[in-house]
Amino acid sequence: MALDSAVIRRQFPFLQERKHPVYLDSAASAQKPDCVLQAMDTFTRTRYANVHRGLYALSEQATDLFEQSRNTVRTFLRARHADEIVFTKSTTEALNLIARSWGHATLRKGDAVALTILEHHSAIVPWLQLKEEKGIEIVWIGIDDQGNVQREELTRALGKGNVRLVSVTGLSNVLGVRPPVGEIAAEARRAGALVAVDAAQWIGHHPISVRELDCDFLAFSGHKPYGPTGIGALYAKRELLRSMPPFLGGGMMIREVHRNGFTPADAPQKFEAGTPPVTEAVGLKAALEWLEAIGWNDIESHEAHLMRVAFDTLRTIPGLRILGPKTPDGASGCVSFVVEGTHPHDLTDLLGQQGFCLRAGHHCAQPLHERLGIPASVRLSVALYNTEEEIRALGPAIARARSVLSK
Amino acid sequence: MDLYAEHILEHHRHPRHKSPIANRTIEHAENNPACGDTLALELKIKKGKIEAAGWNGSGCALSQAGISMLLEKITGMSVSDVEKFSPKDMRSLLGVPLTTRRLQCAFLPLLALHNALRKSKGGQTETWPELLDQDQE
Known part of the structure; x- marks a missing residue:
């Protein structure tokens, strides 16, 4: 070995x-390697400033580091553009963002979201909330006794024509099975449905290419691939992010605000209201680089x-x-x-x-x-x-x- | 003393009152959201006294031994005394040291009991934080 x-x-x-x-x-x-802890420590002790705000050099350097981290995530996921990466608090927040923004804006009563029975609660509950709120339908895709997704159930569900999104884990946090996400994404796409991938477990164990998968959304957390807690990311295709309304309102997510209205900033800032986890972004960058180097x-x-x-x-x-x-x-x-x-x-x-x-x-x-x-x-x-x-x-x-x- | 003391294991292996009861006057179920342990409690209250008690459920040794010991203790007691049964009383009933990670296992029987009695009076049920607060007192 x-x-x-x-x-x-x-x-x-x-x-x-x-x-x-x-x-x-x-x-x-996961436990954290020295390089992650040191990167966060050095940044906090000697380079610390908020991002996207000050015009002084220190803030500019912090902003550069933050955006470099976004680019590291882009490279790690093999995404086309850095602006397809939205920093979140966690996988959970990233998956909620999909439901609260895209789901809330586009789904109507009678539309369906298909979930595999393997999913983690964070890929389930946001859709159940939309079910309560808007009357969307949740379609469950079962597994066989070895944990393999029952593809014929997916085909049957997609055949009904009302499935707008399929949410599937890339690696089950219980059984360790890896559903064929690429094939599922291709089949969903042919049926006109989007695909969201929960990569919380996948991210630290196997390489990911969102371009190869051609998925619409992919979410992960920093602390599973040996990085810090408090940061996660959502990958989404650029045109999707453009069409989606903001998730949280606040600083940084706006272009302009007046007494009677606001215009949101472009993605990804549109989805990053408030001071982001800057130190954690520095740590995440170190963790992903460490993994790739191994x-x-x-x-x-x-x-x-x-x-x-x-x-x-x-x-x-x-x-x-x-x-x-x-x-x-x-x-x-x-x-x-x-x-x-x-x-x-x-x-x-x-x-x-x-x-x-x-x-x-x-x-x-x-x-x-x-x-x-x-x-x-x-x-x-x-x-x-x-x-x-x-x-x-x-x-x-x-x-x-x-x-x-x-x- | 260890959590897995002989008296806990003994109740776990031979749970008391683990059956439905006839002519029950209240039934109430609680679960432990952290681990999925479930506990369904049945009581027969007559003239202000717990005449009979039964339970069913699945869970760890501590929660199962706990309900077994608790129902053994309260059968025959007056409702007003049972209502006063506190987390502190539950701790001494169990008689083993409890760490944070096992508090919900230890207090699930008590939550079920409190809420069964509250339900019988048409009152609002107690939440986990409310119960754990009493443990701090």
Whole structure:
């Protein structure tokens, strides 16, 4: 394997702590490498100013850094134009922006939005809100037992002619499956529907090209690809952003304001009211550059290896059932499971006591858990800094936790 | 003492009152939004006393043991005494140290009980923040 995990691990202050737990919850939020922390620290200590406001040099430099970060995101997503990148607080805010701006302005009663059952609540609730408000219809696209999107259900839904948008995750935050987003986007486009991609999980594990996908929207957060919290981005095609009304009103999003009205600024500023997360943009830029410098081949092969080890380890545990994909090549970034007779909360609490960080619950994907017929699950997620040994050690730890509950 | 103390595990493995009751006068269900644990409570109140109590639900050892212990405790008590049952009382009933991450597991039974009683009087139900506030007092 080309990736030297010792070199990677040395770059994470968290892993230099004398007693650090085994962190297997990067799907919730990833630890940060030195370069990200340093970039934010240096900016805050020595270069700090607000952006797009002052005419002094310091503010101009801050503005340059902020816009360079936007350009880094553009390059990272292989978008055509930097003005197709809107900075938001998070994936959640980016997905809400689609519903509140595009959805609110264009959808009418009887129009439908199609969602896969894999979706995270942040790709569901904004549309349910529009359903309440405007009477739009939500069409659910199911999955098979391995977590694959039922394409014939999508085809049937699109055939009705009222689906205006398909929202699909690029990588399930529970099952680790990767729906064929490019194919789904092509099919949706032929039916006259737009496509929104939730890339919150995808962003840190595999390369993305919005040009190849030809999707209309794509959302991600900074803190999953090793960057800071408090910043995310929405990619949207330039002509779409032009047609969409502002989402929040305030400073920076206007061209002019008078006592009886206002004219909005052009995109992306139209959607960035208020002082943006400048420091976080600096950190996000450092994180994305760091990832690109490591290289996707090494990232993917290291993590694919970790997933094989995770499946091997989990399969040896009696009474443990892996949800979704039957083999590790069907899952990426995370794998979820249930253990007979052991509630996920109890299991992860007891694992936590042994120094393993795993998440339990419905992972903000309750409709998916309903489909799976379980209230909650345990999720193991991997990142660049995890090692084979860390994951193998989980086997005995789960056995010890079970023995506490069943003694 | 550990959260997974023997008395908690014992109630978890052999939950008391986990069945429907005859002639119930109130039923009320609560869930834990953070994890999806559910708890449906049934009470039979007669002459100001909890004559019988039953429950059903699914969740972690702590919430399941908690409802089991709580219903064992309140059966036969007067409604006015049960209404006064506080988060502090719940803590001492459980008798294990609670950390922030498990507060909602520990107090789900209490929320269900409070709200069942409020519902029986036609009052407004208590919210999670209101319940957790009482824990601060």
